[in-house]
Amino acid sequence: MEQGWRQAKGMFWAMLTAPLFWLVVFFFVPLGIVWLYSFGENRGLIDIVFTGTWSNYAHIFDLTQPYLDIFVKSLWIATLTTFFCLVLGFPVALAITFAPPKAKAWLLLLVMLPFWTNLLIRTYALMAFLRTEGYINTTYHVLFDMANAVAGGHLGTFQPMELMNTNFAVVLGLVFVNLPFMILPLYSTLDRMDRSLLEASLDLGAGHISTLFNIVVPMAGAGIVSGILITFIPALGSYLTPDMLGGPDSQMIANVIESQFKRANNWPFGAALSFILVYMTFIGIAIQGLLERKDAGRSA
Amino acid sequence: MSDALIKHKTTPPGPLEYLRRWPLQVWLGLVAFFLYAPLISLMVFSFNDSRFTTVWRGFTLKYYDKAFHNSSLIEAFGNSLTIAFFSTLISVVLGAMAAIVLWRFRFPGKTAFNAGLAIPIVVPEICMGVGMLVFFAKILPWPQNLTWPFNLGAIIIAHVSFSFPFVAVVVRARLASFNRELEEAAKDLGASEFRTLMDVLVPHIQPSLVAGALLAFTLSLDDFVITFFTAGPDTVTFPVKVYSMVRFSVTPEVNAASTILIIVTVVLTFLALKFQGSSALTAGHDGGAETK
Numbered sequence: 001m002e003q004g005w006r007q008a009k010g011m012f013w014a015m016l017t018a019p020l021f022w023l024v025v026f027f028f029v030p031l032g033i034v035w036l037y038s039f040g041e042n043r044g045l046i047d048i049v050f051t052g053t054w055s056n057y058a059h060i061f062d063l064t065q066p067y068l069d070i071f072v073k074s075l076w077i078a079t080l081t082t083f084f085c086l087v088l089g090f091p092v093a094l095a096i097t098f099a100p101p102k103a104k105a106w107l108l109l110l111v112m113l114p115f116w117t118n119l120l121i122r123t124y125a126l127m128a129f130l131r132t133e134g135y136i137n138t139t140y141h142v143l144f145d146m147a148n149a150v151a152g153g154h155l156g157t158f159q160p161m162e163l164m165n166t167n168f169a170v171v172l173g174l175v176f177v178n179l180p181f182m183i184l185p186l187y188s189t190l191d192r193m194d195r196s197l198l199e200a201s202l203d204l205g206a207g208h209i210s211t212l213f214n215i216v217v218p219m220a221g222a223g224i225v226s227g228i229l230i231t232f233i234p235a236l237g238s239y240l241t242p243d244m245l246g247g248p249d250s251q252m253i254a255n256v257i258e259s260q261f262k263r264a265n266n267w268p269f270g271a272a273l274s275f276i277l278v279y280m281t282f283i284g285i286a287i288q289g290l291l292e293r294k295d296a297g298r299s300a
Numbered sequence: 301m302s303d304a305l306i307k308h309k310t311t312p313p314g315p316l317e318y319l320r321r322w323p324l325q326v327w328l329g330l331v332a333f334f335l336y337a338p339l340i341s342l343m344v345f346s347f348n349d350s351r352f353t354t355v356w357r358g359f360t361l362k363y364y365d366k367a368f369h370n371s372s373l374i375e376a377f378g379n380s381l382t383i384a385f386f387s388t389l390i391s392v393v394l395g396a397m398a399a400i401v402l403w404r405f406r407f408p409g410k411t412a413f414n415a416g417l418a419i420p421i422v423v424p425e426i427c428m429g430v431g432m433l434v435f436f437a438k439i440l441p442w443p444q445n446l447t448w449p450f451n452l453g454a455i456i457i458a459h460v461s462f463s464f465p466f467v468a469v470v471v472r473a474r475l476a477s478f479n480r481e482l483e484e485a486a487k488d489l490g491a492s493e494f495r496t497l498m499d500v501l502v503p504h505i506q507p508s509l510v511a512g513a514l515l516a517f518t519l520s521l522d523d524f525v526i527t528f529f530t531a532g533p534d535t536v537t538f539p540v541k542v543y544s545m546v547r548f549s550v551t552p553e554v555n556a557a558s559t560i561l562i563i564v565t566v567v568l569t570f571l572a573l574k575f576q577g578s579s580a581l582t583a584g585h586d587g588g589a590e591t592k
Contacts, residue, residue: 002403002404002405002406003404003405003406004405004406004407005405005406005407008405008493010493011493011494011497012401012405012407015397015398015400015401015404016397016401016407016413018393018394018397019394019395019397019398019401019417019464019468020413022394022460022461022464023398023413023416023417023420023461023465026435026457026458026460026461027419027420027428027431027461028416029435029439030428030431030432030434030435030439031423031427031428031431033431033434033435033438033439034427034430034431034434037434088331088334089331091318091324091327091328092327092328092331094318094324095318095319095324095327095328097318098316098317098318098319099318099319100319103319107328109569110332110335111335112569113565113566113569114335114336114339116518116522116565116568116569117339117522117562117565118521118522118539118558118561118562118565119522119524119539120524120539120542120543121339121342121542121558121561121562122338122339124342124542124546124554124558125338125339125341125342125558126338127546128338128341128342128345129337129338129341135341138355176334176335176338179331179334179335180335195316198316199316202316229422233422233424234424234425236424237424237425237426237427238424239425239426239525240524240525240543244546244547253426254424254426254525257426257430258426261430261433261529267434270430271430271434274426274427274430274431275427277423277424277426277427278423278424278427281422281423281424284422285418285422
């Protein structure tokens with residue numbers, strides 16, 4: 001049973017003060033300033049004054065500017081990424097859940113190792129595959145030459161596939177990077193599921209697919225949503241992947257934010273863009289909270 | 301378990317033994333290929349004796365030699381390790397404290413504190429990076445030209461901010477399995493609050509402290525975006541350095557340096573596995589499902 005804080009005041013304050021101080025001063029104050037800046041204006045070269053203006057937010061939705069397009073595109077890229085992660089990851093999570101203990105440990109390790117590996121290195125590793133002289137195009141070239149030899153040279157000259165600096169590369173990179181984030185929450189929900197219900201469903205003659213949609217998905221709903229959010233939010237705010245793998249037209253919100261802060265020096269506008277991301281994060285959390293409450297209500 | 305092994309040899313797959321069905325095996329193989337082929341080829345080609353082609357031209361260690369003699373790369377690597385070390389130390393202490401407070405006490409504002417701790421975990425990195433940029437530009441300008449390791453202070457602070465909530469999650473999952481009666485027994489036998497904490501509670505959560513530390517260490521080594529916004533020109537970390545090297549070209553030297561970092565990571569992961577079992581690996585991602 002939890003203790004009232006008054007019962008051990010000394011201990012309570014000794015334990016609370018440091019983390020609370022750190023959280024407020026080194027997290028909420030910085031974010032709070034950015035939030036205030038999003039309602040501010042540039043004055044002179046370096047000063048920003050809080051004026052309570054909404055013009056920075058209005059600027060995002062100004063159709064003569066490219067920002068709304070970039071925003072919609074980012075949403076679209078993040079949605080695609082999440083979808084592919086879910087499709088690729090769900091069977092993996094399912095296999096891990098029902099694997100014997102020894103195989104389970106190995107499979108978890110298999111999923112976790114890339115997660116522990118540096119994000120930049122993983123993105124860089126992908127570049128070697130996608131470049132014009134990369135492994136994929138090299139392989140394609142060899143296959144093309146073989147096919148061309150068979151066809152007697154009718155296929156024309158070899159054209160490498162443009163893989164780098166495309167939207168395709170960005171989505172592929174994001175799926176590559178985020179897949180472990182999707183698999184782990186899925187696995188942890190599936191693992192806590194009552195297996196006898198699945199067995200009952202299969203015993204009573206339902207197929208695996210219908211069991212999946214009628215039993216697993218309704219039961220593991222909240223976990224699936226949390227997997228989706230854990231993938232969607234970082235994908236939406238990703239900076240490195242579009243920066244390294246994307247072309248000039250695959251900029252995402254984070255790249256615009258970076259350029260506003262580091263080059264264009266329009267901090268208030270960059271702040272408004274950042275906070276659009278923060279608001280969306282909060283909306284996501286709220287949705288998840290609602291679903292979890294619904295779930296809890298149903299099982300109670 | 302031996303039961304399962306015997307069955308494995310003799311019977312067709314049971315209804316829920318998805319791992320023994322070939323479509324799933326193929327699927328797992330493809331996903332594993334997708335996740336690992338880029339990393340493995342990166343490592344293999346760090347030994348390739350050729351600067352430009354993707355074709356194997358023989359074994360060499362010259363790019364490792366080059367990487368080890370690239371003083372700015374080594375300095376960046378040293379900075380990264382220093383930052384990760386201090387950030388881990390602070391994060392483990394703060395994270396454990398936060399977890400214990402939340403687990404042990406009822407207090408006004410508990411829900412808010414709990415939710416507040418979750419926000420650094422979920423907020424996109426770029427937003428936090430921007431926050432740190434503004435904070436260290438306007439509120440707490442970090443003095444230039446400090447001696448090592450104080451010149452890294454701003455980055456360490458930023459890293460602690462996003463790491464310690466993860467540690468708190470890991471420690472809290474472990475605390476859930478603690479029997480509170482043990483604590484009461486210790487107190488009944490005359491131990492002080494502090495003694496009880498150190499001799500009863502901390503030994504119980506020790507595995508989660510190690511797991512949390514490994515997680516914090518990796519998060520810190522891994523971070524690019526937040527560091528990119530916090531770092532000054534003279535405080536380059538390994539990911540920032542690599543970023544500037546690969547921005548326009550793929551060089552075998554970077555492959556060599558990356559391979560070393562991957563190996564460090566793999567070794568750390570195996571250490572975690574050896575000491576903690578697989579629960580250390582999924583720390584913070586399974587909501588404590590492994591603790592049962």
